[in-house]
Amino acid sequence: MLRIPTILTADEVLDKAFKKASKAEHKGPTRLETVRETNISKIRSASDVIVSTLGKYVKAFPSIERLSPFYAELIDVTIGKDKLKKSLGAIDWCRGSVARVSREAIGSIAKARSIDDIDNFRRAAYGRISSIVKQIGNELEFVSNARDKIRKFPTVDISVPIIVIAGAPNVGKSQLVGRISTGKPRVAVYPFTTQEISVGVFERKRIRYQVIDTPGLLDRPLEERNAMELRAILALKHLADAIVFVIDPSETCGYTLAQQEHLLSSLKDEFGSTPMVVTENKVDVLRSDSDRPKLSAVSGEGVSELVDEVVRNLADSRKLQQCL
Ligand SMILES: Nc1nc2c(ncn2[C@@H]2O[C@H](COP(=O)(O)OP(=O)(O)OP(=O)(O)O)[C@@H](O)[C@H]2O)c(=O)[nH]1
Ligand SMILES: [Mg+2]
Incomplete structure (x- = not known):
């Protein structure tokens, strides 16, 4: 979805910077000038590496305000938008501080009268730069984890009709x-197997549809929902065209029919404007006498009829009209 480079640790940033700096060489008319120019060049290249590396990180992360509401809220639920902003702010602060320290050190070295003074200024600058970069070690780690999570975000094409399974x-x-x-x-016998939103596609009459799998929802109010459930809610809220x-009337899922019906009615209250098809699964275990469409996702019975029904429900949606 978003291209974010690998985020180095504080030590790796410093290694990269000082390695580059160690290669700097300059020849002046005298030994003093040679040492002066070489050390200025070392500090400049170390600082350039740090400033540009960290700058790339800050720029690569999208400004959350500019993202679509789905991704913006997904970042907030999965990573925490305030913490992300704060970490990026700290990284940006580090960039500025390193640039300032290196400017000051270069100024001092330019005026230094002896090789010893030059060495001391350079050493002091390296020390300050190291300590500034190390100060943002935790922030770099946080941003690196955020990157890994963002890379796993589903890529959803909002111009293609979306069916959310909940x-x-x-x-x-x-x-x-x-x-x-x-x-x-992944399918498994225990609950909470699905923790993230994932996307699949299918085609009917040459129209493409996206199907989104969501983590299971418990029958409880929004404010008590955990991050996993909130991801399901975000898909329902921002992505679902249908x-x-x-429902599992066999209750082999571990939740009673009453709990599932209650969850259904609260989702109907919340997302009533989105077409909804309620289906009963696991007919191979238990077939109720309700008039809801029934299927077995394991044997395949009733699945194609369900898809027909959902596609019919989408027929009037503006998005589908645009796909025709
Ligand atoms: N007998 C029977 N078992 C089914 C059927 N559909 C799913 N199962 C079983 O039910 C269990 C849960 O299936 P999943 O597809 O992982 O359920 P889920 O709703 O995605 O679960 P979470 O991701 O944990 O919310 C697995 O053991 C499936 O094999 C069905 O039609 N009949
Ligand atoms: Mg699942």
Whole structure:
């Protein structure tokens, strides 16, 4: 989604800078001038490496305000937007400080009268630069983790119709996504297998649809939801053109039908304006006498009919009209 370079640790940034600096050489008319020019050049190249490396990091992270609401909120839920801003601010501060220290040291070296003085100024500058960069060690680590998380964000094309699969944990959402789309989410017998949002696609009558698998939702109010559940909520809120709510009436998922129905009614309250198809999964285990569409994501029974129903629900959406 976003191209962010590998983030080095504080020690790696310093290694890179001082390695480059160690190669600096200059020949002056006298030994004093040779030492002076060489040391100025060392400090300048160390500082340039640090300033440009850190500058790349600050620039690579998108200004959260400019992202679409889905990604902006996803960053906030997954990483914490204030902490990210603060870390990037600290990295930017480090850049400025290193540039200032190196300017001052170069000024002093330019006026120094002896080789010893030059060496001392250079050593002092290296020491200050090291300590400034080390001060942002934690921030670099935080930003590096943020990068890893952002790289795992799903790439969603918002111009293509999006079907979000939601429901309680362990009801068979991922199994269904795997069956109807190119998505291959992990399926397992225990709840909370899916922790991130993932995307698969399928085609019907030459129209492409995206299917989004989401982490399971518990029957509880928004303010009690954890980051994993909030990612599911974000997909429902910002991405869904249609929602498929999966119910497991067999209750082998570990949640009662009453809990699942209650969750469904709260999602209906929250996302009532989005077309929603409620389906009952695991008919191979239990077939209720409700008139909801039924399927087995394992055997495949009823799956194609469900897809037809969802596609019918999307027929009027503006996005689909644009795809025709
Ligand atoms: N018998 C039967 N088992 C099913 C069916 N669909 C899914 N399962 C099983 O239910 C369990 C959970 O399936 P998942 O697809 O991982 O469920 P999920 O809703 O994605 O679960 P979370 O990601 O944890 O929320 C797995 O053991 C599946 O094999 C079905 O139609 N019939
Ligand atoms: Mg899952």
